[in-house]
Amino acid sequence: MNIYQPHLMTIADVIDETPDTRTLRLSFQDPETAEAFRFQAGQFAEYSAFGAGECTFCIASPPTRPDYVECTFKAAGKVTRALRDMNPGDTVGLRGPYGNHFPLETMEGSSLVFVAGGIGLAPVRCVIWNVLDQRDRYKDVTIVYGARSVSDLVYKRELEDWAGRADVKLWQTVDPGGETPEWRGEVGFVPTVVEKAAPSSENAYAILCGPPIMIKLTMPALQKLGFPDSRIYTTLENRMKCGIGKCGRCNIGPVYVCKDGPVFTAEEISKLPPEF
Amino acid sequence: MTARGLTREGLAGLAAELIGAGIRVVAPARAADGGVDYLEVTRFEECALGAEMPRRSLRSAFQPATEPLFAWNRTGGRLFLTPAEANGPQVVLGARPCDAAGAAILDKVMGWDYRDEFWFARREATTVLTVECAEPGPTCFCEAVGLAPDSDAGSDVLLRDAPGGYRAEAITPKGEAFMEAHARWFGEAPSAASEPARTRQAPLPLDAMRGWLAEHFEDDLWRDVALRCLGCGACTSICPTCHCFDIVDEPEGASAGTRRRNWDTCQAGIFTAHTSGHNPRADQTARCRQRVMHKFLVYPQRFGAVLCTGCGRCARACPAGVLLPEILETIAGRCRQAAPSGDLA
Amino acid sequence: MKELRDLARTLLTDGSVQVVIGWEDGPAGARPAFVTKAEDADRLIFDPRCVHNLAAYLSPRRPHVGRLGKAAVVVKGCDARAVAALLRESQIQREDVVIIGVRCGGVLADPSRRVDLTAENVSERCSGCEAREPGLADHLVGEMPPPPPGERSRETRIEELEAMSAAERSAFWQAEFSRCVRCNACRQVCPLCTCDRCVADKTQPQWIEQSAHERGIFAWQLTRALHHAGRCADCGECARVCPAGIPLGLLNRQAARIVERRFGYRATDDPSIPAPIGAFRSDDGQEFIR
Numbered sequence: 001m002n003i004y005q006p007h008l009m010t011i012a013d014v015i016d017e018t019p020d021t022r023t024l025r026l027s028f029q030d031p032e033t034a035e036a037f038r039f040q041a042g043q044f045a046e047y048s049a050f051g052a053g054e055c056t057f058c059i060a061s062p063p064t065r066p067d068y069v070e071c072t073f074k075a076a077g078k079v080t081r082a083l084r085d086m087n088p089g090d091t092v093g094l095r096g097p098y099g100n101h102f103p104l105e106t107m108e109g110s111s112l113v114f115v116a117g118g119i120g121l122a123p124v125r126c127v128i129w130n131v132l133d134q135r136d137r138y139k140d141v142t143i144v145y146g147a148r149s150v151s152d153l154v155y156k157r158e159l160e161d162w163a164g165r166a167d168v169k170l171w172q173t174v175d176p177g178g179e180t181p182e183w184r185g186e187v188g189f190v191p192t193v194v195e196k197a198a199p200s201s202e203n204a205y206a207i208l209c210g211p212p213i214m215i216k217l218t219m220p221a222l223q224k225l226g227f228p229d230s231r232i233y234t235t236l237e238n239r240m241k242c243g244i245g246k247c248g249r250c251n252i253g254p255v256y257v258c259k260d261g262p263v264f265t266a267e268e269i270s271k272l273p274p275e276f
Numbered sequence: 277m278t279a280r281g282l283t284r285e286g287l288a289g290l291a292a293e294l295i296g297a298g299i300r301v302v303a304p305a306r307a308a309d310g311g312v313d314y315l316e317v318t319r320f321e322e323c324a325l326g327a328e329m330p331r332r333s334l335r336s337a338f339q340p341a342t343e344p345l346f347a348w349n350r351t352g353g354r355l356f357l358t359p360a361e362a363n364g365p366q367v368v369l370g371a372r373p374c375d376a377a378g379a380a381i382l383d384k385v386m387g388w389d390y391r392d393e394f395w396f397a398r399r400e401a402t403t404v405l406t407v408e409c410a411e412p413g414p415t416c417f418c419e420a421v422g423l424a425p426d427s428d429a430g431s432d433v434l435l436r437d438a439p440g441g442y443r444a445e446a447i448t449p450k451g452e453a454f455m456e457a458h459a460r461w462f463g464e465a466p467s468a469a470s471e472p473a474r475t476r477q478a479p480l481p482l483d484a485m486r487g488w489l490a491e492h493f494e495d496d497l498w499r500d501v502a503l504r505c506l507g508c509g510a511c512t513s514i515c516p517t518c519h520c521f522d523i524v525d526e527p528e529g530a531s532a533g534t535r536r537r538n539w540d541t542c543q544a545g546i547f548t549a550h551t552s553g554h555n556p557r558a559d560q561t562a563r564c565r566q567r568v569m570h571k572f573l574v575y576p577q578r579f580g581a582v583l584c585t586g587c588g589r590c591a592r593a594c595p596a597g598v599l600l601p602e603i604l605e606t607i608a609g610r611c612r613q614a615a616p617s618g619d620l621a
Numbered sequence: 622m623k624e625l626r627d628l629a630r631t632l633l634t635d636g637s638v639q640v641v642i643g644w645e646d647g648p649a650g651a652r653p654a655f656v657t658k659a660e661d662a663d664r665l666i667f668d669p670r671c672v673h674n675l676a677a678y679l680s681p682r683r684p685h686v687g688r689l690g691k692a693a694v695v696v697k698g699c700d701a702r703a704v705a706a707l708l709r710e711s712q713i714q715r716e717d718v719v720i721i722g723v724r725c726g727g728v729l730a731d732p733s734r735r736v737d738l739t740a741e742n743v744s745e746r747c748s749g750c751e752a753r754e755p756g757l758a759d760h761l762v763g764e765m766p767p768p769p770p771g772e773r774s775r776e777t778r779i780e781e782l783e784a785m786s787a788a789e790r791s792a793f794w795q796a797e798f799s800r801c802v803r804c805n806a807c808r809q810v811c812p813l814c815t816c817d818r819c820v821a822d823k824t825q826p827q828w829i830e831q832s833a834h835e836r837g838i839f840a841w842q843l844t845r846a847l848h849h850a851g852r853c854a855d856c857g858e859c860a861r862v863c864p865a866g867i868p869l870g871l872l873n874r875q876a877a878r879i880v881e882r883r884f885g886y887r888a889t890d891d892p893s894i895p896a897p898i899g900a901f902r903s904d905d906g907q908e909f910i911r
Contacts, residue, residue: 002359003390004345004523004537050348050355051527053535077551078824091355212554238556239548241523244390247540248520249547251570252556253493254577259389273493275556275566308796311866331864332802341802342832414733415649502685504653506677506862508806514864524831536832539802544809546822559685595810595862596673597652597732 003244006048006093007033012068014088017154021119022084023060023072026092039063039097041104041127042235042263046243047071048093052082056240058262059097060122062129069094072122072154098243099262102127102207102233111140113199113227115218117190117210118147121154123235123262124209128162135167142199144171146190146214149178171197191217194225201226207233219266229267236261236269236276252276278452280462283441287369290461291320294367302337303369304330314368314375325370329413333516333589334375337368338382338398342538345394345523349532360394366402367454373427373434374418374587376406378516380430384579385519394537403454406431407442412475415588417601419475421482423585426472438466475586480604482572482582484611489573493565501568501603502561504596509541511590511598517571517583520547542566568603622666624762625695628721630662632693638719639690642678644671650733653678657689667695667763669738672728674856676703677812679713693719697728698752701890702854703812705757708892710852710899712815715892722758725750727769730861740771745870746857748775757890778868779875794872795835798842800865803833807859807869808845813852820844842872850876851898855888 013025028034040063046054055077061070075084086092104127112131116124131138143162147153153172162170172185173193179185186193190210206227208218215234222232238250238257250257253273269276282290294301295318303323305315312327314334344360368376379399386395409418409425418424428434432451435442443466446452455462512518522540527533540547543563549555557563575583584600591599629641633656643665645654651670655678656662675694678686686692696704704720707713727738727747736742747769754765782790805821808814821829821841829844830837846869853873860870881887884897884906 002346002393004394004535005357005359008355008357048525048535050535051525051533053525054523078827080551081825091350093357237550239550241521241540245388246385246390246392246519247522248542248570249540251566251574253569254490254574256578275562307800307866309800309866309868313800313865331866336802342834342837499685503655503689504678506683506810508809508862509804510806510862510864513802513804513806522831526830526832538832539804541804544805546818560683561685591649592733593862593864595806595858597647597649599647599649602648 004095004242006046006054006095007037009069009092009094011086011088011090011092014086017072017156018152020076021072021074021154023070023154024083024086024092025061026069026071026094027067029091037066037069040101041130042101042123043097043099044243044262045069045071045094045096045098046240047079047083048095049079049082049086050091050093052079054093054095054241055079055083056237056243058123058126058235060126062126062133064130064133072119072125074119095243099258100260102263104130107205108137109203110138111200111202111204112138112142113204113206113222114141114143114145115190115194115206115208115210115222116143116145117214118152119154120210120214121145122209124207125155125158127207132165132168139203140169140199141167142169142171142197144173144190144194144197146173146175146186146193147178148175150174150180150183152178169197169199189217190214191221194218194221198225201231205231205233209235229270230265232266233263234266234269235263238276278446278455279465280444280455281438281441281465282435282444282462286441286461286463288320290458291317291323291369293458293461295319298364300364300366301369302366317369323369325407326410329372329587329589330375331589331593332514333378333587334368334371335378335516335519337366337402338379338395339519339521339537339539342536343394345535345537347532347534351531363398363401366398368402368404370435371404371406371431372587373406373409373425373429373431374416374423374585375516376404376430377423377427377585378430378587379404381517381579381581381583381585382519384581385575388579403432403450404430405433405435407435408437408472410437410473412473413588413592415591415599415601416475416586417477417588417604418586420477420480420601420604421582421584421586422479424472425474436472480608481611482576484615485604485607486573486576488607488611488614489569493569497603497606498561498565501598502559502564505543505560505564505598506596507543507545507560507563508595509543510593510595511600512541512543512567513539514589514593516585516587516589542570564598568600572604625667625721625723626662626665628760628762629656629665629693630659632719633657633659633662637691638693641665641693641695641721642675642686643667643695643721644673644675650731650735652732655686655689665695667723668735669727669729670732670735671697672730672732672744672861674700674703674812674854674858676700676707676854676856677810677858679704679707679718680812680815681712682815682817691717691719693721695721695723696755696758697723697725698750698755698890699746699854699856701755701757702752702888703856705890705892706813706852706854706888706896707815709896710813710815719760720755720758722755722761724754724761724763724765726753726766727771738770740774743769743771744857745775745860746855747771752890755890757892775870775874779871779878782871782875794842797867798835798838801833801838801842801867802865803831803837803841804864806862806864810858810862811849812856812858813849813854820848842869846872846876849873851880851884851886851896853877853888
């Protein structure tokens with residue numbers, strides 16, 4: 001088995017999330033691979049645009065919906081731009097799933113607080129749908145999601161869906177100045193909205209993902225609400241090439257993000273040197 | 277373990293036989309500019325066995341500076357992948373013990389969880405005949421990291437110096453089989469090999485140093501070391517244990533191309549730079565630290581071996597006098613200071 | 622040496638600079654030194670082992686050195702050409718650096734051994750040196766030593782290369798470049814490779830393939846040589862660092878010879894003389910640019 005050779009996938013659907021962010025829905029070309037492919041929420045993959053190269057993103061769709069794999073990305077570099085320029089029916093590659101995952105099994109019976117900023121909703125969305133697809137296994141579900149502006153919010157249709165559900169408390173926010181006249185959500189930064197939402201930390205876990213500054217400021221907000229560092233989960237995104245612990249790129253101190261992560265607790269992260 | 281004798285004439289005959297049989301023979305040889313590299317040789321006379329240490333390690337025999345992983349092509353609206361071809365048999369004639377040991381150390385990361393078939397296909401198709409090191413160089417420090425000029429780690433056959441030639445010792449079953457298959461070139465083992473060379477360095481207190489490194493991510497040492505570092509990465513490109521790589525796509529026309537693996541270096545800023553511009557290891561201080569940390573803390577923690585064979589090439593290759601042996605000695609000194617009476621080795 | 626150390630001590634004591642970048646005696650020969658305290662000025666040396674071009678440390682690509690504060694840098698005549706090029710290209714400002722020139726009688730190719738200079742061990746760049754006393758210097762120290770030994774071996778090799786047919790020359794470089802692994806050390810040590818993002822690292826578009834196959838190597842090495850034509854200070858650091866021993870100095874020198882023939886420009890440590898690339902002249906010899 002050539003561990004660097006990706007599975008071939010067909011782009012089944014292309015969803016424009018924001019002017020520069022897209023979601024690709026992918027289906028395996030080989031039925032046996034499709035059948036055998038299993039992953040868990042939080043794992044990532046290496047996606048190929050043949051001719052441009054590979055790029056690392058989380059799997060943004062939940063394992064509870066095994067018929068397809070989705071990834072959401074911002075067109076920024078060579079590979080993401082190539083992926084953005086592709087159309088339904090085109091072939092991309094996928095290696096994975098790689099890395100660890102959110103411990104959903106140990107979170108069963110607990111309340112969950114999801115906090116995401118910008119495109120950071122992608123890995124969190126995978127967990128949210130996983131949880132909502134098995135809703136009876138968890139207690140309260142609170143989602144705080146923010147973006148710079150209304151047009152920067154990703155998964156807009158799903159946000160509407162979550163907003164309409166009685167079993168989800170959704171707080172949406174945009175940075176000051178990013179609102180539109182029609183905007184009915186919050187205006188303010190994510191950490192402030194987390195404090196306002198004030199989800200109970202009792203028998204609860206927090207899962208957060210977003211830009212470094214949001215993570216940095218949300219951690220104290222969660223701690224103030226009583227979440228211990230061992231119950232705050234996030235994902236790290238160091239640059240990777242191989243995804244499987246060989247290429248030497250994603251080390252943070254003793255940790256290989258690709259193998260020991262990408263999911264870490266705040267407690268684990270506090271022990272790492274600041275190289276992420 | 278089988279031990280036989282191999283005269284210099286026998287070695288020449290063996291090499292000719294291998295080459296004649298179409299086996300790729302890699303040996304220290306003089307390149308066009310007169311420097312010694314591990315090169316594929318087509319005649320035994322090209323081998324420079326007694327010469328100075330090859331400029332680069334043996335890494336390229338197992339992981340070339342660039343290698344195809346697979347090719348893609350689009351035909352009839354579909355995309356097809358063609359895996360890279362497997363490698364034929366290869367014999368390394370005259371590896372340095374430090375270079376052979378390097379490959380054995382790298383087996384750990386290459387076999388960790390996901391088995392790197394490109395690496396292991398070459399490892400398995402290669403028989404390593406190592407010649408014990410007669411004359412360690414001025415920057416060599418193999419004994420400081422637990423090896424020696426006659427270490428057999430990573431070797432299939434160890435050729436020890438003996439009158440008129442070598443005493444050939446089979447180290448692995450593969451080496452045993454090799455000596456059997458080419459038995460006519462091997463004679464009676466010389467009664468005793470001569471005394472092996474020594475670098476006479478005290479072993480570094482590697483365990484204590486690991487502890488120090490774990491506690492000293494922030495330390496003035498890194499700034500001092502990094503000041504003169506030019507970030508050229510020469511140290512990593514000649515190292516027997518550096519293994520970092522990049523993966524790139526190279527299109528050939530609109531519908532075909534090759535994905536390749538290329539050597540890369542942790543000393544380059546772009547190695548860890550995100551597309552956004554954020555770089556977790558933003559300057560040379562962080563990158564110099566990473567090289568030492570990975571070799572003497574991360575790898576030992578994870579794989580139980582330091583990522584260094586003491587070949588001393590990095591100290592020779594550095595254009596700015598950044599000397600790994602000196603850095604290690606500084607760290608060892610601090611460990612000894614911290615535990616003056618304890619047994620650190 | 623005393624003169625150099627006294628000067629360094631004075632500059633550090635009176636606060637003119639926060640660091641003196643010079644050479645010291647390391648465990649494996651001469652090497653760059655960063656002296657930040659006046660009492661450490663005696664670490665500084667200058668002898669034929671001081672081959673390193675310290676101008677590289679002035680590059681804005683090395684913020685970890687810049688953080689030490691204002692620097693004085695010790696330069697040989699050849700190194701001064703690199704400082705001049707950094708000034709000419711506005712990479713550094715004249716008032717931000719104190720230049721200490723040393724008179725030089727040639728340096729060893731290998732800084733690790735303390736031996737007498739001979740025609741065999743002298744650095745290739747010293748061949749035919751005309752810059753034994755830096756012109757670009759705030760301070761000039763040392764007596765003028767005798768000129769470097771050795772005949773003009775490099776010029777002879779270049780003339781041999783020039784006399785070859787194109788096919789022969791191509792075969793020569795093919796053999797030399799075959800050892801290149803694209804480690805980029807030649808670029809990293811170059812005092813004049815100041816680009817934030819080198820063309821070889823750019824991927825949108827991918828101008829130069831990154832692999833160490835013939836295509837990638839030629840694309841890189843020829844681009845490198847062309848980007849340095851008319852800029853190269855001829856310090857030879859790229860060739861010295863090359864772990865494959867590729868004679869990059871020959872390529873640079875040949876490009877410099879062509880530039881001199883075509884544009885009458887020769888690498889100089891006078892930063893006020895514009896380089897042919899990077900300067901506009903209304904009487905330019907090339908019609909298309911006027």
